[in-house]
Amino acid sequence: MKAKITVLGGDGIGPEVTGEAVRVLEAVAARYAHEFEFVEALIGGAAIDSSGSPLPPRTIDACRSSDAVLLGAVGGPKWSDPSARVRPEQGLLELRRVLGLFANLRPVRTQAEMLEASPLKPEVIAGADIMVVRELTGGIYFGRKTRTAHEAEDVCSYTTTEIERVTRVAGRLAMGRRKHIVSVDKANVLETSRLWRTVVERVLAEEYPEVQLEHMLVDAAAMHLLRRPTSFDVLLTENMFGDILTDEASMLVGSLGLLPSASLGDTSVGLYEPIHGSAPDIAGRGIANPCGTILSAAMLLRHSLSLETEATAVENAVSAALAAGLRTADIAGPGTAAVGSRAAGDAVISRILS
Ligand code: IPM
Ligand code: MG
Numbered sequence: 001m002k003a004k005i006t007v008l009g010g011d012g013i014g015p016e017v018t019g020e021a022v023r024v025l026e027a028v029a030a031r032y033a034h035e036f037e038f039v040e041a042l043i044g045g046a047a048i049d050s051s052g053s054p055l056p057p058r059t060i061d062a063c064r065s066s067d068a069v070l071l072g073a074v075g076g077p078k079w080s081d082p083s084a085r086v087r088p089e090q091g092l093l094e095l096r097r098v099l100g101l102f103a104n105l106r107p108v109r110t111q112a113e114m115l116e117a118s119p120l121k122p123e124v125i126a127g128a129d130i131m132v133v134r135e136l137t138g139g140i141y142f143g144r145k146t147r148t149a150h151e152a153e154d155v156c157s158y159t160t161t162e163i164e165r166v167t168r169v170a171g172r173l174a175m176g177r178r179k180h181i182v183s184v185d186k187a188n189v190l191e192t193s194r195l196w197r198t199v200v201e202r203v204l205a206e207e208y209p210e211v212q213l214e215h216m217l218v219d220a221a222a223m224h225l226l227r228r229p230t231s232f233d234v235l236l237t238e239n240m241f242g243d244i245l246t247d248e249a250s251m252l253v254g255s256l257g258l259l260p261s262a263s264l265g266d267t268s269v270g271l272y273e274p275i276h277g278s279a280p281d282i283a284g285r286g287i288a289n290p291c292g293t294i295l296s297a298a299m300l301l302r303h304s305l306s307l308e309t310e311a312t313a314v315e316n317a318v319s320a321a322l323a324a325g326l327r328t329a330d331i332a333g334p335g336t337a338a339v340g341s342r343a344a345g346d347a348v349i350s351r352i353l354s
Pocket of ligand 1: 074075093275
């Protein structure tokens with residue numbers, strides 16, 4: 001098949017990790033006889049530097065006219081002044097909004113050969129397989145923001161429609177998995193959470209009656225994710241709780257650098273990005289772990305291009321490379337030699353081509 005993929009490297013390690021993911025996609029194209037066209041565009045701090053805007057119109061056009069978007073990361077100390085008028089992160093949030101990407105899928109799966117990479121006990125994390133569904137275009141991220149010299153506010157609001165549509169995504173995913181959803185909220189305190197609970201319950205009862213639903217308060221969920229991670233199947237939650245809980249959940253697999261994500265809407269083009277940030281401390285050194293971005297590219301193949309065989313081939317190649325001992329600096333234990341981003345990409349590519 002032919003596909004046009006917009007690549008937004010962004011800031012820090014972003015271009016390094018998307019570079020490896022593009023090489024992997026090129027290997028997939030060669031191996032399975034597809035034609036992928038890659039179009040690069042600017043976002044975040046890099047875009048601010050060149051045009052003053054973190055999401056220039058040209059970038060939006062490129063994304064809209066492509067089949068899928070692959071993104072690295074945005075942000076960095078250069079643009080972090082709290083009084084700055086524009087911030088790199090605005091580019092990413094605005095892109096999610098204009099593309100209507102309300103459902104963010106963040107799979108977290110531990111692998112037998114990788115258990116020692118996690119700071120947690122192997123017997124606790126073995127077999128964990130969680131699909132986090134994070135609402136992505138609502139809540140406190142997108143509510144009204146005000147600021148005076150002595151006061152600031154960020155409004156958290158959710159509509160029924162926003163909760164319904166993300167619940168449907170979680171319901172559909174749960175049906176293909178273990179049919180269990182933990183919906184995470186703070187219903188003992190927040191009004192938005194009480195609406196969330198009511199809507200999630202209704203939608204699942206009406207449309208996915210086979211799915212077993214459990215509600216959990218976010219503070220308890222933060223604890224249970226570490227205490228009994230294998231008891232979670234699909235974890236459905238609102239925007240900010242999902243942001244926080246997935247950084248936490250990355251410790252089950254050992255590194256933020258390993259987790260991919262897919263951001264999907266009803267009809268629009270999908271956006272695929274690792275869950276990690278721009279890691280300015282290691283940027284430009286060629287040592288970042290590209291696996292989260294490579295696995296995001298696998299999700300791109302699956303969700304935007306319907307290439308399930310190819311997606312699985314990429315995921316299997318990453319697992320096999322990790323099982324064979326491939327370790328970038330973030331997951332290399334003491335005394336283990338670490339490989340760089342390029343070598344990590346090569347290890348995945350050679351397995352796809354063989
Ligand atoms: C993420 C990131 C973003 C978020 C930032 C960069 C705006 O942390 O994708 O998890 O908070 O959504
Ligand atoms: Mg985050």
